[in-house]
Amino acid sequence: MGLNPEEKNLIGSMKRFCYWxxxxxxxxxxxxxxxxxxxxxxxxxLLRAPAELEVTICGRCGAHLIGKRWHEAGEGDAIADAVRATVLSSLKVARLTDAGIKFLRPHEVPELELRVEPKLTEGVIKIRAHGKVHELQVKPQLEEARVxxxxxxxxxxxxxxxxxxxYEAILQVRGKFTRERYSEIRKMLQQLAAEAGKREKAAFIANVKEQREGFDLYVNPASLARRMASMLKSWFRAEIKESAKLVGQTRDGRKKFRFSILARLPSERG
Ligand SMILES: [Zn+2]
Ligand SMILES: [Zn+2]
Structure with missing residues (x-):
């Protein structure tokens, strides 16, 4: 008795069954x-999540630590952001192919749907992941975890x-000016530092010291002090002199300098 190809196929597939x-x-x-x-x-x-984790946050600015690197706080709730970023960095997603099993970071799995919900008062993070471990899966599987x-x-x-x-540099502003003029110049320089600080957190004025004929700004990094000096040059025709002093070595063996930048402003009258 002969079977047609369709029947043969059917019988062939019916014979295959789950060994569990x-x-x-x-x-x-x-x-x-x-x-x-x-x-x-x-x-x-699908999901590999730790049972517990520690979220490290800067008590002054709200930045959070991932591995060895600090990340600046965003616009929103700094603690919730820190918790979310920390748990995301600790999650792994399983992916099984012919080459074997791999554990990927969530962002490396494009079709993954992941919801991370920090419950700050309870001290837990609820995670819901929706995705496929293997491409032959007909439907993505749903998994939940509490960390x-x-x-x-x-x-x-x-x-x-x-x-x-x-500080990396001292900007010495000198000239024969009135107090009012000085505080005006100082405000302009502080404004410049504040704007630089928005782009780069490590740009800031560490200290301000009044001097008899001007003031000193203790500035990070040296490039910001140089920008301030060139602003004084173009706006007030200041004369700029820079000197450097070797103060040691960085951890990776480079020479470390401290810079002094003198900006001498011409007198307003005469
Ligand atoms: Zn089964
Ligand atoms: Zn901080």
């Missing part, structure tokens, strides 16, 4: 590594430099 639960491939969809869709999802977790977290307050590297009044 016995479900037929014809009923449950394509087997993956010998498992039916349901057993595969049960046996292959406990604790907050650790610390001081970020920039706030550490600020509180230590660290």
């Amino acid at each position: 639960c016995g479900a037929l491939e014809a009923e449950r969809g394509p087997l993956i590594g010998g498992l039916c869709q349901r057993c595969f999802a049960e046996g292959n977790r 406990k977290f604790s907050l650790k307050r610390s001081t970020c590297d920039v706030c550490g430099l600020k509180s230590a009044r660290h």
Whole structure:
């Protein structure tokens, strides 16, 4: 008795069944590594999340620490952002191919839907992930995880430099001016530093010292002090002189200098 090709196919596929639960491939969809869709999802977790994690946040500016790097706080709630970023950096997503299993970072898995919901008062983060471990899965699988977290307050590297009044350069502003004129110039320079600080957090004035004929600004980084000096040059025709003093070495062995930049402003009259 002969079977037509369609019948042969049907019988062929009916013979294939899940080695865990016995479900037929014809009923449950394509087997993956010998498992039916349901057993595969049960046996292959999508998400790897730690049970607990520590979220380190700068008590002064709200920056958070991921690995060894500090990240600036954004516009929103600094603690919620820090918790979210920390848990995202700790999550891994499983991906099974013929080459074997790989654990990827969430952003490396394009079709993944991930919801991270920090519950700050409870000290937990709820995570919902929706995605496929294997491309033969008919539907993405849903997984949920709860991660406990604790907050650790610390001081970020920039706030550490600020509180230590660290500086790379001293800008010495000198000239025969009235007090009012000086405070006006000083405000302009502080404004410039504030704008630089928005782009680069490590740009700031560490200290201001009044002098008999002017004032000194202790500035980070040296490039900001140079920008201030060139502004004084173009706006007030200041004469600029820069000198450097070797003060040591950086951790990676480069020479470390402290710069003095003298900006001498011509007298307003005469
Ligand atoms: Zn099964
Ligand atoms: Zn900070």
